[in-house]
Amino acid sequence: MNDLPRHTELDIAAIRAQFPILAQKIRGKDLVFLDSAASAQKPRAVIDAMVGAMETQYANIHRGLHWMSERTTDAYEATRDSAARLLNAADRHEIVFVRNTTEAINLVAHSYGRGILKPGQAVVISAMEHHSNIVPWQMLRDAHGTELRIAPITDAGELDIPAYEALFADGKVGLVAITHMSNVLGSYTPAERIVQIAHANGAKILLDGSQAIVHRRIDVQALDADFYVFTGHKLYGPTGIGVLYGKRELLEAMPPWMGGGDMISSVSYERSTWAQVPHKFEAGTPAILEGIGLNAAIQWIEAIGYDAIAAHEAALTDHGLARLSAIEGLTVIGRAQDRGGVISFTLDRAHAHDIATLLDRAGIAVRAGHHCAEPLMRRLGLESTARASFGIYTTPAEIDVLADTLLKVREFFQ
Amino acid sequence: MNDLPRHTELDIAAIRAQFPILAQKIRGKDLVFLDSAASAQKPRAVIDAMVGAMETQYANIHRGLHWMSERTTDAYEATRDSAARLLNAADRHEIVFVRNTTEAINLVAHSYGRGILKPGQAVVISAMEHHSNIVPWQMLRDAHGTELRIAPITDAGELDIPAYEALFADGKVGLVAITHMSNVLGSYTPAERIVQIAHANGAKILLDGSQAIVHRRIDVQALDADFYVFTGHKLYGPTGIGVLYGKRELLEAMPPWMGGGDMISSVSYERSTWAQVPHKFEAGTPAILEGIGLNAAIQWIEAIGYDAIAAHEAALTDHGLARLSAIEGLTVIGRAQDRGGVISFTLDRAHAHDIATLLDRAGIAVRAGHHCAEPLMRRLGLESTARASFGIYTTPAEIDVLADTLLKVREFFQ
């Protein structure tokens, strides 16, 4: 968490060469892909790992006594070690594989929410959550009688810490679920501090690291997070795979969620018993190939190193903020001190969708809309924003293309 | 459903050439892969489709206004059309994407089970279900107060139809969930008949097609199934993707299960509203690449045709039954009239695990154990069986290698 962006030099050309898709042309124009916060592109290492498994070493896992099954099990389970290392988890049994962040949060909302929280207890989320970290808690509220409390944000787009702390006053809060980095504003939340406040008030805490882990080294033990979740496809990995980290004693105390093969210890019609964690939470044939792909992504990230990534992205973000802010009529949304490579903006006289359509004609991919964060949009008094987001492969020159093109978009709608 | 196995000639050599993995050697021996019922190998078409997406056309879907997102959305949504066609569903909105069969059944157990069934109503399963189709209904029983009833099987390993019918006598049965083909015994269940009986008694029915759809053409409208589920990785597709078919009016009546992005229509803290089916059940970034891979698998199956597949597999199964039954001390488990390409067996004086280990040394991959069907094992009075299962690429020569090697295994444990 303490990577001060240093000026490590990333060889961006060499990195870009590892992403075949970046060489694509869109309607004859070079692709300028500024939508990595929605989902990142996949490096050769990830593609090769998946192809290698399908071509040379594949079978169903965990229950097989033959060579292919043993090798595939080893490859898949190696991802658990890699994920534990990436997060600095104390124990590989604390890594549960899920489809994506959304499933991870639903799992906790179900198993911890219905299994451990009592009706009348409260769950705290923030005013800048993704729908994935709102709707499951709403559904829990409606089904289980918990309360849902919203920690407000400041106008700069930062978590309002005193207001957050005040939510604990009545001692009812059992769980906090908060983003580690906003997918709209780019703001980081001060994770250590909000964890401390939650713990000081006897509440457990889940951090949504979907965005943060792409840009910063995460240490769940240093953070003392109870749950930490992320989604593989934003971390240059395949779709269909994500990670729920949970402290072992919490996972052990939680009832299972889905039932089926692999999550049981024994089955009889009267009563079944559950496998140990993490298998208790992994029912059915897992996303084997996707796990193998995620391992390649994690190793690829580790080889580059978070120091280099953070330095590169900090430079990109500074450049992006400078270039975009200079455009007349353009408003950057969110001015947090501590922020990552995501810039949302609006433009006078042009709706975000229209901006995105025009940029697309120039080969530039940005996102436009509510970014699955409608309540945040309402808080900001907006309907939608356009959003440019950066990955390891993004170059300052691409940001210049964006800024130059936005000037023309502005003219167009003049 | 009425594919009488005809003598369509499949060019097996050409088919095998499409599976790079089949050329692998295991400890210097040719791989003889007889574990397709656990998970099938992947043809070049599936590998290429996934690589093609990652290399040339990838972005997050549904919410994007740019070229990459539009193209990826089209590719992913085309899978819904293909799955609807494969099942002969009336409407593409009846296709819900899930991770696997296990998730599909859990979804129905949750949303239909808790949402529509009333405590005191009963769910019927059979005595030859996979754990995936037992545990979710047990968990529903324990959480929601439904009853769980088991339809017995005959000693031949067929569903006992009169006994099944008798379970409906008190009018309490709300839902039946039954396999369409046993993964242990190879038995098909007479789907039309059990659907009719369920419907005649006012119950809805889910068919677990995990095994059946690999071998036979499925027509959900002809079957009049309310729900039909299958898992992509057994159908030569990627892991991480499966299909829940549900009649539209049922899906519409069911509450959502997981909350998050993509499954909402609008979100406010007080109250959110849900997207239309199938999106209501697809929270978060889906398994995009896996969906694209599944489409390739479906198209590949369609190009070969179920007539040819069924004829090939019927011939293999006949050959396998003849060769294995001729081995002294070997008992084939399950003698259903209508059966598919799965043969379970035991051998005097040799435990299934020991058989599997020895076969593995000869390059032959079979499965051994309870096959995620412990209650069925108990019904059969067994601890475990060894199981050989066939795919499109299996050859009679491979079955001969199995039989010849089993003779030597027998000698070894003499």
Next chain:
Amino acid sequence: MFEDVRDLYNATIIERGRRPRHMRRLDDFDVTAKGDNPMCGDRVQVWVKYAADSTIAATGFDARGCEISKAAADLMVEAVAGHTAEDTKRLFAAFLTLAQTGQCPDCAEALAPMQPLAAVHEYPSRVKCATLPWHALLAALDDKGNASSE
């Protein structure tokens, strides 16, 4: 630079998107419905007043969203004026074909006001912007309250 997008963002669309002529709430109405596109957040509400002969006497709308959806709503009001609910459904089916393909073989003359949107078919993810107000209108005519252009 953006010469080619003038086919969609033509003078009519820009003008109607910016200064819609019919964007107003009807105080005196028979039916109303909302429409939303959950994927992008566009919202529209439509109010309809029938004449004695069951044809549409007046339509008003309120929209938040892009130029395309506002212009589409504004033009729609003109296209459906004087038509019965039945007719309006036929018009929508024809407009859907126009929006999705750029062609409209059996477009009634009544659909002429929608012609400036013909190029939207080249922008597949924007088709829903153009059809959203129609979904809301049809929901109103069917007295359904809500529609979505998912």
Next chain:
Amino acid sequence: MFEDVRDLYNATIIERGRRPRHMRRLDDFDVTAKGDNPMCGDRVQVWVKYAADSTIAATGFDARGCEISKAAADLMVEAVAGHTAEDTKRLFAAFLTLAQTGQCPDCAEALAPMQPLAAVHEYPSRVKCATLPWHALLAALDDKGNASSE
């Protein structure tokens, strides 16, 4: 054909797997526990009787499963006889190393009875068969009731 697997399926393993010497329920016992390997269905139960000095006086077991797990249980009974619970845990740690690597640098002499299982490390998915009875034994010594070799 199967010459190479004789390293694992050697004469001792085959004999002990077929005709275990200690496969019996103890009627007079101090602790007992079950162990199961959920992935394959092997099950074992172990009963232990302590001597007055807290060393293991007698161990019995019941097992259903493969030759490897039965032979391992049978040999284990001999290896742990006369040892304290503490000692037994150390023995298990050493056996785990043996089973996983084939090497056992600090194997006490007490582990000699387990040597016939040394080759199991070449059969990674069978290691759990060999360690299952030990997991059950340790659960019994800790009075835990249940163990799993997942």
